[in-house]
Amino acid sequence: MANNDQTLQEILNLAAAHFKVPPEKLAPDDDFFRTLGIDSLQTLDLLTKLENHFHIELPDYELQGVSDFRTLASRIQSRL
Amino acid sequence: MNQFRGQALSWEVRDGVIELALDREPCNEIGSVTLAELATFANALPALETEAHAVVIYSDRRCGFCAGADLRELYTRSQQMARNEAAREVRSFLESIHHVMNTIDACPLTTIAAVHGVVFGGGFELALTCDLIIADKTARFCFPELRLGLIPGFGGIPRLKRDLGNALVRDLLFTGRSFNATKMQQAGLVSQVVAEGEAVRVARATTAQLQKFDRHTSAAAKKFIKSIPYDELKQEIDLFCDLFTRPAVEAGLRKFVESTEAQPYLP
Numbered sequence: 001m002a003n004n005d006q007t008l009q010e011i012l013n014l015a016a017a018h019f020k021v022p023p024e025k026l027a028p029d030d031d032f033f034r035t036l037g038i039d040s041l042q043t044l045d046l047l048t049k050l051e052n053h054f055h056i057e058l059p060d061y062e063l064q065g066v067s068d069f070r071t072l073a074s075r076i077q078s079r080l
Numbered sequence: 081m082n083q084f085r086g087q088a089l090s091w092e093v094r095d096g097v098i099e100l101a102l103d104r105e106p107c108n109e110i111g112s113v114t115l116a117e118l119a120t121f122a123n124a125l126p127a128l129e130t131e132a133h134a135v136v137i138y139s140d141r142r143c144g145f146c147a148g149a150d151l152r153e154l155y156t157r158s159q160q161m162a163r164n165e166a167a168r169e170v171r172s173f174l175e176s177i178h179h180v181m182n183t184i185d186a187c188p189l190t191t192i193a194a195v196h197g198v199v200f201g202g203g204f205e206l207a208l209t210c211d212l213i214i215a216d217k218t219a220r221f222c223f224p225e226l227r228l229g230l231i232p233g234f235g236g237i238p239r240l241k242r243d244l245g246n247a248l249v250r251d252l253l254f255t256g257r258s259f260n261a262t263k264m265q266q267a268g269l270v271s272q273v274v275a276e277g278e279a280v281r282v283a284r285a286t287t288a289q290l291q292k293f294d295r296h297t298s299a300a301a302k303k304f305i306k307s308i309p310y311d312e313l314k315q316e317i318d319l320f321c322d323l324f325t326r327p328a329v330e331a332g333l334r335k336f337v338e339s340t341e342a343q344p345y346l347p
Contacts, residue, residue, distance in 0.1 A: 041107075041143055041198065044220050048260045052217065059257040 001080055008073035011050065015069070018049055028070040050076060081124045082131060088114040091121060091128075097287045098125075098132045098189070103140040110202045110234075111150030115177055122183040133295055134287040135184075135191040137210060138280045144197020145219070146206060151228070155333040163325060170324050174233050174317045177202070181235045185209040185308050188299035190290050194283035195219045196276070200258070205234035208243065211302065212271040214286065215261035216279040221269075222258035228336065229328030233320035238312035243269055 002010070008028055016023040019036050026035060033039075038046070044060065050072075051058055056079040066072050083092040088104035100121060102108040110118075139145045158166040184191060184206075193207035196216040204221050207213050223240075225232050231253070240249045248267055252259070264270040274282045290298070323329065 044198070044258060045218060047258075048218060048220060051260050052262065057259075057263060059255065061255065061257055 002077075004073055004077050007054075007077050007080070008070060010053065011069055011073050011076065014049055014053055015046060018046060026069065028073075029068050031067045032069060032072075033067055054080065056080065081120075082128060084117075084120065084124070086113075086117040086120070088117045089121070091124075093128060093131050095284075095287075096131070096133050096291060097284065098128050098135045100135065100137045101140050102138070102146060105141070107141055107143040107147035107198055108139055108145065108203065109147050109150035109152075110177070110206075111153040112173075114150070115173065115180070118180045119176060122180045125183060125187060129187065129189055132189060133298075134290045135187060135189050135210075136194055136280070136283045136287060137184075137191070137206065138194040138283065139196070142197070144203070145193070145195040145199045146203025147198045148201025148203050148224070149234070151333055151336050155330075155337045158330070158333070167321060167325055171317065171321050174320060177234050178313055178317065181205060181209050182308060182310070182313070185235075185239075185306075188302065189295075190287075190298060190302065192283045192286060194279040196279050198222075200224060201232065201236075202234045205232060205236040205239065208236060208239040211306065212286065213264075213269060214272045214274060214279050214283050215264065215270045216274050216276050217261060218276050219261040219264075219270075219279075220258040221252075221261075221264050222256065223252050224256045226253060226256050228332035229326060230323055230332070231316070231320055233316065235313050235316065237316055238309040241312075242307070242309060 012026045013023055015032065015036065016026055019038065021036065043063065047058060047060060047063065054076055056076065058076060058079060062075050066075060084090060089100060089102050091098060091100045104114055108114070157169065161169065191210040192212045192214060193210040194214050195207055196218050199207055199219055200222045201224060204223060223232050223236060231237060240252065244267055261270055261273045265273050272282060
């Protein structure tokens with residue numbers, strides 16, 4: 001099973017590919033709404049990608065108050 | 081009227097398939113304009129059925145199939161009226177939308193909802209009227225109504241109960257969370273999950289298969305298999321109207337309308 005750092009890196013790579021930004025532009029503690037300029041609809045899109053990639057279910061209410069990749073990784077890690 | 085182009089939707093009969101395309105900014109929210117045009121479609125359907133063997137409903141909006149009821153219109157109009165007048169208008173709206181949903185549900189032709197992106201609330205209810213749901217990988221299904229102090233009012237609960245186990249219905253309604261297409265396929269609701277952007281193409285390919293079968297037999301089989309829970313649908317209208325008058329609903333609608341996001345889809 002991947003550890004938190006591996007999960008975090010996969011999320012950063014996936015977000016970079018999905019939103020077409022260079023991976024080096026994304027950092028673990030970035031506010032992804034601000035960095036990626038995404039709205040709630042695009043967040044749902046990302047959620048679907050994450051669920052399919054990690055083969056998990058991540059209820060969208062788990063994203064309440066989550067705005068950085070590191071915290072998102074810990075939410076996902078808890079379901080692996 | 082075998083083709084129509086309105087402000088919210090259009091339809092045409094193409095290769096023996098009635099294709100209804102939703103196309104109203106921002107995400108096909110169902111308000112008075114969409115309802116009026118859906119009612120026109122429902123009235124035209126019996127005549128269209130004679131020229132076709134299937135129906136496909138889809139969206140031309142990038143964001144998704146349909147985000148549900150037009151809550152901004154609902155809030156604005158309810159604020160302009162006395163409470164009992166608003167309640168009467170809501171009931172009238174629900175009875176009209178139920179007529180549309182029931183007509184599509186009872187259509188003797190095989191109906192397919194080809195969905196992507198947001199399939200929320202009333203949009204989910206529209207998809208549930210169809211015999212098959214073909215979803216692309218971006219589709220997410222949700223009943224967020226409890227966030228507003230309401231229940232689904234366009235026939236969602238009786239139709240969900242028809243198609244899904246009660247435990248999943250409870251999860252959908254009580255948590256208000258969204259489910260991806262794969263989960264909905266595993267639950268038995270979604271017929272096929274396809275690549276992004278491919279739902280309409282696959283729906284059309286499916287209609288080519290449907291065309292091989294005798295229409296009368298298909299219609300008879302559909303009537304035999306698929307019951308429409310008319311009594312429960314009426315009870316849903318009553319419960320919705322009862323809940324609508326509560327202060328929690330006005331507060332929920334106000335919060336939605338005053339949100340600074342263009343499309344506040346997260347809980």
